[in-house]
Amino acid sequence: MPTTTRIKKASWLIAWDAAAKRHQYLRDADLVFTGNTIDHVGRDYRGRADVEIDGKNLVLLPGLIDLHSHPGLEPIYKGVREEHGVPEMYMSGLYERMQSFVPDLDGMRASSEIAYAELLKSGVTTIVDLMFPFDGWLELLAKSGLRAYAGPWYGSASWDLINNYSLRVRWDEQAGRQQFERALRLMAEAEKHPSGRMKGIHCAGTIETVSEELFRDGIAHARANKLPFTTHAAQSVLEFHEMTKRNGKTSIQWAEQIGILGPQTIIGHGMIIDEHSWVHWHTKKDVPILAATGTTVAHCPTPFSRYGQIMEDFGRYLRAGVNMGLGTDTFPHNMLEEMRTAAVFARIGAENITTLRTADVFTAATIGGTTALGRPDLGRLAPGARADIIVVDGRHVDMRPLRDPLRSLIYSAADRAVKDVYVDGTKVVGDGKVLTLDPDDAADRLTAAQARMEQETPKRDWARRQALEIVPLSLPLG
Numbered sequence: 001m002p003t004t005t006r007i008k009k010a011s012w013l014i015a016w017d018a019a020a021k022r023h024q025y026l027r028d029a030d031l032v033f034t035g036n037t038i039d040h041v042g043r044d045y046r047g048r049a050d051v052e053i054d055g056k057n058l059v060l061l062p063g064l065i066d067l068h069s070h071p072g073l074e075p076i077y078k079g080v081r082e083e084h085g086v087p088e089m090y091m092s093g094l095y096e097r098m099q100s101f102v103p104d105l106d107g108m109r110a111s112s113e114i115a116y117a118e119l120l121k122s123g124v125t126t127i128v129d130l131m132f133p134f135d136g137w138l139e140l141l142a143k144s145g146l147r148a149y150a151g152p153w154y155g156s157a158s159w160d161l162i163n164n165y166s167l168r169v170r171w172d173e174q175a176g177r178q179q180f181e182r183a184l185r186l187m188a189e190a191e192k193h194p195s196g197r198m199k200g201i202h203c204a205g206t207i208e209t210v211s212e213e214l215f216r217d218g219i220a221h222a223r224a225n226k227l228p229f230t231t232h233a234a235q236s237v238l239e240f241h242e243m244t245k246r247n248g249k250t251s252i253q254w255a256e257q258i259g260i261l262g263p264q265t266i267i268g269h270g271m272i273i274d275e276h277s278w279v280h281w282h283t284k285k286d287v288p289i290l291a292a293t294g295t296t297v298a299h300c301p302t303p304f305s306r307y308g309q310i311m312e313d314f315g316r317y318l319r320a321g322v323n324m325g326l327g328t329d330t331f332p333h334n335m336l337e338e339m340r341t342a343a344v345f346a347r348i349g350a351e352n353i354t355t356l357r358t359a360d361v362f363t364a365a366t367i368g369g370t371t372a373l374g375r376p377d378l379g380r381l382a383p384g385a386r387a388d389i390i391v392v393d394g395r396h397v398d399m400r401p402l403r404d405p406l407r408s409l410i411y412s413a414a415d416r417a418v419k420d421v422y423v424d425g426t427k428v429v430g431d432g433k434v435l436t437l438d439p440d441d442a443a444d445r446l447t448a449a450q451a452r453m454e455q456e457t458p459k460r461d462w463a464r465r466q467a468l469e470i471v472p473l474s475l476p477l478g
Contacts, residue, residue, distance in 0.1 A: 005053065006031070007032075007058065009054075010059070011028065011058055013059070013060040014062065014362075015041045023359070023363065023366070028043065028055075031381060031389070034425075036424040037425070041383060058392065059409070061123065061389070062381045063124065063147075064124045065325065065368070067128050067373075068230070068298035068300050068327025068328070068329055069128060069130065069328050070329060071111060072103075072129075072134065075114045076453060077097065084096075084306075090278065091309065092307050100457050103453050107446060113439060116437060117144075119146065120144070121415045121429060121432070122415040123335060123336060123415070123421060124335045128228075129150055131150070131151065131153060138190055147197045147423055149228065150186060150200055154210075154214070156172065156214050157209040164462075169209060171211075180217070183203070186200070187202075197424055199227070201229070204218045204231040205232065207231055208243055223264060226264075228372065233251040233252065233268065234269060234272045236272060237278050240279050244281070256293060261295045262295060265293075266297075266325070268298050272309075275316075287320045296372035297323070300338070310348065310349045312350070314355065324368050335365060343410070358406055362410070366380065388424065391420035391421070396417035398414075399413045
């Protein structure tokens with residue numbers, strides 16, 4: 001018989017108000033869950049409980065939803081990516097880095113383990129994991145304890161650089177078809193996994209490297225099998241110009257034309273749209289199209305801010321009716337810090353402190369994600385929802401004074417105050433330590449993998465440069 005757990009009289013609890021369709025604070029409230037399902041949220045629970053936890057000085061939140069992450073790629077770029085940008089490519093270092101710095105499979109395994117641990121410690125309970133698949137990926141994902149949407153990457157082309165100012169796309173439709181078939185197999189395997197915590201999501205690479213035919217086949221399969229669908233689009237100025245040159249339309253407008261937008265679709269980034277000041281395009285259709293089609297945008301502010309770029313008004317998307325979610329994309333995979341970054345940069349970009357409130361960014365990290373994934377049982381503390389729960393130490397020095405727990409958590413404490421995390425009713429973080437993985441050992445393996453990657457860099461780089469020529473250290477070696 002499943003165990004019933006009661007967290008008794010939590011000092012603060014963020015409950016879901018179904019009538020008002022919003023989160024609200026409760027004080028001195030009980031949270032009760034049996035197995036993987038929440039039974040009760042509110043005061044004065046009078047039922048039985050096998051386990052009781054004193055909720056004094058605890059803050060309870062629903063688990064966070066990360067709609068766009070690359071765990072297998074990003075942690076290996078620590079020390080490489082933070083200031084790596086190419087001015088001739090509109091500041092973006094994406095394309096040069098992806099060609100010149102390529103992790104091996106052992107590096108991807110170590111990266112994933114570190115990223116999964118970071119996600120759990122920052123309160124993420126559900127991730128969209130967009131991956132170039134490696135052997136053992138799904139097993140490691142299951143071991144982490146996360147609830148996951150596995151997105152095996154497929155595409156019809158790859159990026160190629162011949163200099164530091166132009167992007168060449170190499171097409172290989174046969175390879176794209178093979179990747180697509182592999183993705184279908186891996187998604188089916190995820191859906192059947194005995195953990196019950198994994199599902200598939202179509203990851204159709206990037207808007208400029210997937211053919212129209214492959215896009216149409218991907219969205220058709222996703223809709224027929226009730227799977228979410230995602231692609232990277234409107235993520236760089238180079239991509240914007242490539243797509244307008246090909247089609248006379250922006251990435252978002254072309255995506256609408258070929259029929260891949262809709263309530264099942266998540267656009268990764270959606271930032272360099274026709275209204276963005278860096279492109280000076282003649283239309284203002286992209287945001288209305290996203291809203292009208294019910295498409296979700298997964299906003300990931302950190303990677304682009306490192307290039308000096310921001311989504312110029314997150315609040316404009318919300319006010320237009322676009323469903324907005326959040327993702328971590330890069331290292332650190334820290335969702336609480338990503339929420340802070342999104343809120344602050346939204347106000348800077350809009351030159352308006354009221355364009356995005358704390359409640360908005362928290363809703364994006366919870367309800368925005370569940371809306372995109374079609375999962376009303378996630379992202380909320382409510383009877384019948386899954387027991388995906390964050391327990392925050394309200395006595396942590398960075399949380400006090402505890403006038404407004406959400407503000408203290410997002411703007412001050414972040415993951416330092418996260419005490420426990422439950423996924424599907426199982427504790428996966430206890431007293432701030434990940435219980436399912438060994439990130440310290442993974443960091444040792446990742447260090448060795450990064451050294452191997454840098455040794456191979458001259459063979460891959462268009463100019464045959466050493467890694468330290470492409471990305472020098474912050475200070476000269478004495």
